[in-house]
Amino acid sequence: MNEAVQTRDPELTRETILAAATSLFVRDGVSAVSTSAIAKAAGVTKSLIHHHFGSKAALWEAVKETAFTQYFQEQMAMLEAADTRDPALLKDSVETYFRFLKDHPEVVRLFAWTHLEGDAECSEMDQALVGLGAERIRQAQDAGFFRADVNPTHVVATFVMTCSQWFEAKCHHGHWPGMGSDEDFLEDFLKLFLEGLLPRQ
Amino acid sequence: MNEAVQTRDPELTRETILAAATSLFVRDGVSAVSTSAIAKAAGVTKSLIHHHFGSKAALWEAVKETAFTQYFQEQMAMLEAADTRDPALLKDSVETYFRFLKDHPEVVRLFAWTHLEGDAECSEMDQALVGLGAERIRQAQDAGFFRADVNPTHVVATFVMTCSQWFEAKCHHGHWPGMGSDEDFLEDFLKLFLEGLLPRQ
DNA sequence: CCGCCAATTGACCGGTCGGCCAGTTAATGG
DNA sequence: CCATTAACTGGCCGACCGGTCAATTGGCGG
Known part of the structure; x- marks a missing residue:
């Protein structure tokens, strides 16, 4: 005691x-x-x-604030830790992000709830995160690793949204005929996504 | 009167x-x-x-039932109307689906709510729809239009999820720096997605 | 034209909601 | 050692929740 x-x-x-x-x-x-x-x-x-x-509303705001801050700090740390000019960076980042969401289903649900209530908050942190990601894409484009005729922000958005939605809507498409496992889907998605990003010959 | x-x-x-x-x-x-x-x-x-x-719960079920039935009938009609062996079919389908969601925000929100409550219903109709879409992809693969080393269901899932999430999370990524308009994003997404689908040279 | 049944109403139920308030208790600083 | 402050409690509030019920009303078949 x-x-x-x-x-x-x-x-x-x-x-x-x-x-x-x-x-x-x-x-x-x-x-x-x-x-x-x-x-x-x-x-x-x-x-x-x-x-x-x-109040209850203030508690909900505090919950979001806390969770988002933690999320963004972790993601920012991941992004900053990644090596800059490696063309395999994007693949690693997508895989890391995908598995992060898989391990943190509460984050996925938090996103979904805030989207439904139209919450446009957490902008500053988010913009920094996406801005950094887009900057990395832009560098890879300049270096000739990726095609230059796509908006880097759209590239970030595509992979973030696909990863989120995969876990968000799992109860739905989880029963689709022929659907594979998490890793199977990630592999196919990366094939399409990364090779679509390659410069046109 | x-x-x-x-x-x-x-x-x-x-x-x-x-x-x-x-x-x-x-x-x-x-x-x-x-x-x-x-x-x-x-x-x-x-x-x-x-x-x-x-009851309130039964009313909610009726709401979902009605909305989903209408959704699936419209989608199925679209899919069946599309020409089978045209390699441009997928592009048209994605564009049509994207604009359908844009014009029917209530459908997007309905999806989001049901995902959050873990509703795995509407499976039969949905499976028919996805099955048909996947079958079309498979035909295009067999004809040599698309690469054969990706799961057709994953292809359908990728474009459905990206389109949904674009509108679902708009309040969020709508403020991202450098983000373009709906049509700008669709164009870039189609570039990545369709060219990633091309057979490897 | 009447009798039946379903559509529709308003009053009402026990329960729970978010929030408030007066009072009690524990840490802290002088 | 006491006064002050903040953490914490239990009880209470009016409002509203989903749902029920008896009574009324209108359409319709015989």
């Missing part, structure tokens, strides 16, 4: 609430989750949620 | 309720829409909704 002598830890409480809210919001959607359900899941009183976050 | 002498028209009432429910469900999501809100929008009583549909 030498730890947790402290009976109050507002920071920890905040995080506990945030974690419980994230889990429920991402699974069921904001309007399908009650503050009492979050309170129960977090092991605190409903009033405490309002004390720390003010 | 020669029309609408009939004060009761159960069929019309049903359709009115269905239309109001579709509009609200698609915009805000099932759990964020109350039956009273639907009743008000449809100009009827809440009880009448239960009389015709039984």
Whole structure:
């Protein structure tokens, strides 16, 4: 009994609430989750949620803010760590991104919810991320590795959207006849995508 | 005052309720829409909704059923109308599908909601549609128009998912730096996708 | 023209919603 | 050691939720 002598830890409480809210919001959607359900899941009183976050809407904003910040920091780190002028960079990046989404289904669902509510936030971080990705494509175009007659931002968008949608809509196309596994699809997608990106002969 | 002498028209009432429910469900999501809100929008009583549909959940099922049936019938007609052995078929199909989604944003949102609730329904109709699309790809592969080392179902999935996600996530990537218009993106996507599909030299 | 049935209404139900408030308790700084 | 502050609790609020029910109304077949 030498730890947790402290009976109050507002920071920890905040995080506990945030974690419980994230889990429920991402699974069921904001309007399908009650503050009492979050309170129960977090092991605190409903009033405490309002004390720390003010309102249900503010809690949802905090959940998004936290999750997106973490997402963008991880992605930015990945992008910056990647070697710049290697033509295999894009393949690696797509594979890494695809597997990241596979390992973080809650991120995929968070994206989907925010898209449906028309949330245009997280722009600054996002723009930096996409801008960096597009810049890498542009460098590869200048170096002659990729065709130059496509908008680099569109290239980034294509692979980001395909990867997201693959996991987002899995319950749907997962039952399509002839559909392969995650890795099978990724392989075929990379074939089409990367070879479509090659310079025209 | 020669029309609408009939004060009761159960069929019309049903359709009115269905239309109001579709509009609200698609915009805000099932759990964020109350039956009273639907009743008000449809100009009827809440009880009448239960009389015709039984429950809120059943109404949502009816909304999905109706919308999907219409969607699949239109798509199937499009696909069957297209000329079989023309290598330009895929380009036309993608463009048609892309513009269909652009003109029917409610379909895009309906897809997104059902994906989030993990609805694996509408399988039969969907499988027929995708099966037919994949069959067309396979024919083009056999004819030597397309490379044969990719799964035809994956090809269909790639273009369906990219088109869907473009409109689904527009509030998000619409603000990305350097992003072009709908038609600009479609053009670039088609370049990558179709030329990636060409047989290897 | 009447009787039946379905369409339609409004009042009402128990339950839950998000939020508030008064009061209690634990850490902290003087 | 006490005063102050913030963390935390339980109870409560009015509003609204999805759903039910008895009563009314209109169309329609006999």
